[in-house]
Amino acid sequence: MGDVIETGPNATAQAQLEFAGSAIVEVGPSTQVYVFSQSGTGREIILLTGWIKGETISGTYRYLSPRLSVETNGGNVLLHATEKSVDAFVERGSASVTFGSGMATTSSTDKLFFSNRVSQPKFSSGRPSADFVAEMPICFRDMLPSRLPRFVGKSVPKPERDHDVSYTEVERLLTLPPRWRKGLVVRFKSRLQDRGFRQAIEAHISTLPEWKSALDPEHQQSNAGPGR
Amino acid sequence: MRLIVKFNLVLCAVFIIVFVIASVLANSLLENNAKAEIEGNARTMIEGARAVRTYTSTQINPLLKTQLTYAFLPQSVAAYSANEYFKQLRKKYPDYSYKEATLNPTNPTDRATDWEADVVRLFRDNPERPELVDERDTPTGRAVYIAMPLKITNPACLECHDTPDRAPRTVIEQYGSSNGFGWKLNDTVAAQIITAPMRVPIQRARHALIAFMASLAIVFVILIIAINALLTLLVTRPVKRLADLASQVSLGNVDAPDFPTSGSDEIATLAASFGLMRKSLIKAIKMLEG
Numbered sequence: 001m002g003d004v005i006e007t008g009p010n011a012t013a014q015a016q017l018e019f020a021g022s023a024i025v026e027v028g029p030s031t032q033v034y035v036f037s038q039s040g041t042g043r044e045i046i047l048l049t050g051w052i053k054g055e056t057i058s059g060t061y062r063y064l065s066p067r068l069s070v071e072t073n074g075g076n077v078l079l080h081a082t083e084k085s086v087d088a089f090v091e092r093g094s095a096s097v098t099f100g101s102g103m104a105t106t107s108s109t110d111k112l113f114f115s116n117r118v119s120q121p122k123f124s125s126g127r128p129s130a131d132f133v134a135e136m137p138i139c140f141r142d143m144l145p146s147r148l149p150r151f152v153g154k155s156v157p158k159p160e161r162d163h164d165v166s167y168t169e170v171e172r173l174l175t176l177p178p179r180w181r182k183g184l185v186v187r188f189k190s191r192l193q194d195r196g197f198r199q200a201i202e203a204h205i206s207t208l209p210e211w212k213s214a215l216d217p218e219h220q221q222s223n224a225g226p227g228r
Numbered sequence: 229m230r231l232i233v234k235f236n237l238v239l240c241a242v243f244i245i246v247f248v249i250a251s252v253l254a255n256s257l258l259e260n261n262a263k264a265e266i267e268g269n270a271r272t273m274i275e276g277a278r279a280v281r282t283y284t285s286t287q288i289n290p291l292l293k294t295q296l297t298y299a300f301l302p303q304s305v306a307a308y309s310a311n312e313y314f315k316q317l318r319k320k321y322p323d324y325s326y327k328e329a330t331l332n333p334t335n336p337t338d339r340a341t342d343w344e345a346d347v348v349r350l351f352r353d354n355p356e357r358p359e360l361v362d363e364r365d366t367p368t369g370r371a372v373y374i375a376m377p378l379k380i381t382n383p384a385c386l387e388c389h390d391t392p393d394r395a396p397r398t399v400i401e402q403y404g405s406s407n408g409f410g411w412k413l414n415d416t417v418a419a420q421i422i423t424a425p426m427r428v429p430i431q432r433a434r435h436a437l438i439a440f441m442a443s444l445a446i447v448f449v450i451l452i453i454a455i456n457a458l459l460t461l462l463v464t465r466p467v468k469r470l471a472d473l474a475s476q477v478s479l480g481n482v483d484a485p486d487f488p489t490s491g492s493d494e495i496a497t498l499a500a501s502f503g504l505m506r507k508s509l510i511k512a513i514k515m516l517e518g
Binding site for chain 2: 133
C-alpha cells in the first residue's frame with residue numbers, strides 16, 4: 001500500500017522522492033501526494049493537492065489527479081492541483097495527458113500546458129499560463145538534482161509516530177475517485193474507534209459507501225448470511 | 229664678455245636644441261607607447277569578454293536551460309554576460325566602449341552599423357585574420373578601435389540561432405522570430421569591437437611628455453648651477469687672483485704674497501709657472517739694481 005506524503009505550508013517545506021534510476025519527484029509546499037502503485041518499471045502517483053514536479057528517466061510514470069492525469073516515459077512534468085483546478089505542464093520530453101476520464105492527448109509544441117478548472121472549458125496551449133508560472137515553487141524552474149548519493153553509507157533516521165490521523169487530514173485521500181480507493185478502508189478502519197473519525201465517516205457515508213461494512217460489520221455479516 | 233657668460237650662453241643654446249629634439253622624439257615615442265598600451269588593454273578586455281562568454285555558454289546556460297522554459301533570462305546569453313562584464317569594467321575604464329557588432333542579431337541593439345558591418349565582412353573574407361586595429365573619425369573626435377572576430381564554435385549556440393522552431397519559446401516571445409536565426413557552425417557572425425577616443429593616448433602621451441621634459445629641464449638647471457659653481461671655484465676665481473698678483477708684481481711689488489699652489493691641475497701648473505717666472509723676474513730686477 002502506497003505512502004502518503006504531506007508537506008507543510010512553509011515555502012521551503014518540500015520533499016523529494018527518488019526512485020533510483022527511474023525518476024525524481026519533487027513535492028512542493030502545502031502538498032499531499034499518494035504513491036498509489038509501484039511496479040518494476042513504473043509508478044502511479046496521485047496528487048491530492050499542491051505541486052509536484054516529476055522528472056522521469058526511465059519506466060512509465062503516471063501522475064494522476066481526479067481532473068487530469070499525465071503519463072510519460074521520459075519527460076519532465078509539473079502538476080498543480082487545487083480543489084477547483086488542475087494544471088499540468090510538460091516541461092521536457094513528451095507525455096500523454098488525459099482530462100478526467102476522457103481521451104488521451106499527446107503533448108506537442110502547441111500542447112504543453114493543460115488546464116482543467118471548474119466552470120471553465122478545458123484547454124491546452126504551448127506555454128504555461130502566467131498564473132501557473134508565478135505561483136510555481138521557484139525550485140521547480142530548475143532541473144532536480146539527485147540527493148540520493150548524499151545518503152549512501154549514512155544511517156537514515158526512521159520516521160516516528162506522531163499522531164493518529166483525523167478525518168480532515170485524510171479526507172482528500174478517502175474521497176478520491178472509487179478506482180483509487182482500493183485498500184483505504186482496511187488501512188484506516190482502526191481509526192473508527194475514534195469518535196470524531198467515525199462521526200465524520202458517517203456524515204459522509206453517501207460519498208464513502210465502501211465504509212458501510214466497516215461501520216456496521218455485524219449488520220453487513222447478517223445481510224450477507226446463508227440463503228442470501 | 230666674461231668666460232662664465234660665454235659658457236652659459238653655449239650651454240643654454242645646446243639645451244634648447246637638445247630640448248626640442250628630445251621633445252619631438254619623446255612625443256612620438258610616448259604616443260606610440262600610449263597607443264600600444266591602449267591596444268594591449270583592449271586585447272585583454274576582449275579576451276576577458278571571451279572568457280565570460282565561454283563561462284556563460286558552458287556553465288551558466290546549461291544551469292538555466294530549464295528556467296528558460298518559463299521566462300527569458302538574459303543571464304543565459306553569452307553576449308549579455310560579455311556586455312555586463314564590460315559595464316563593470318567601464319566603471320574603472322570609462323573611456324573604453326564595447327560592442328558585439330552582429331550582422332543578424334537576436335537583440336536589435338547588437339546590430340552592426342555600416343562601418344562595423346564592414347569589419348565583420350572583412351573577418352568573414354579573411355577567416356585567418358585574428359584582429360583589426362584602426363582609427364576612425366567620430367562625432368566626438370578621432371577614435372582608435374580594436375576588433376576581433378566572433379565565430380560560432382559551440383554547437384549549443386545554435387539552439388537559439390538555428391531556426392525559430394528550435395529556439396526556446398521565451399526567446400521568441402522576447403525578440404520575435406525574424407532576427408538572429410540562420411547561423412551556421414564556424415560562421416563569423418559578429419565582431420567584438422573595443423573603441424577608445426584618440427584623445428586618450430594623446431593625453432597620456434602629453435602628460436608623460438610634460439613630466440619627461442620637466443625632468444629634463446630640472447636636470448639641466450642643476451647641471452648649469454653645478455658647472456657655474458665649479459667654473460667659478462676652480463677656474464675664474466684662481467685666474468682672477470693670479471691676474472691680480474701679476475699686476476702687483478708688474479708694478480714692482482716684489483713683496484706680494486706667493487700664489488698658493490696645490491694639486492696638479494692646469495691652474496696649479498699655471499700658478500707654479502707664474503711663481504717661477506716671478507722669482508726669475510725678482511732675480512733679474514735685483515741684478516739690475518746691484
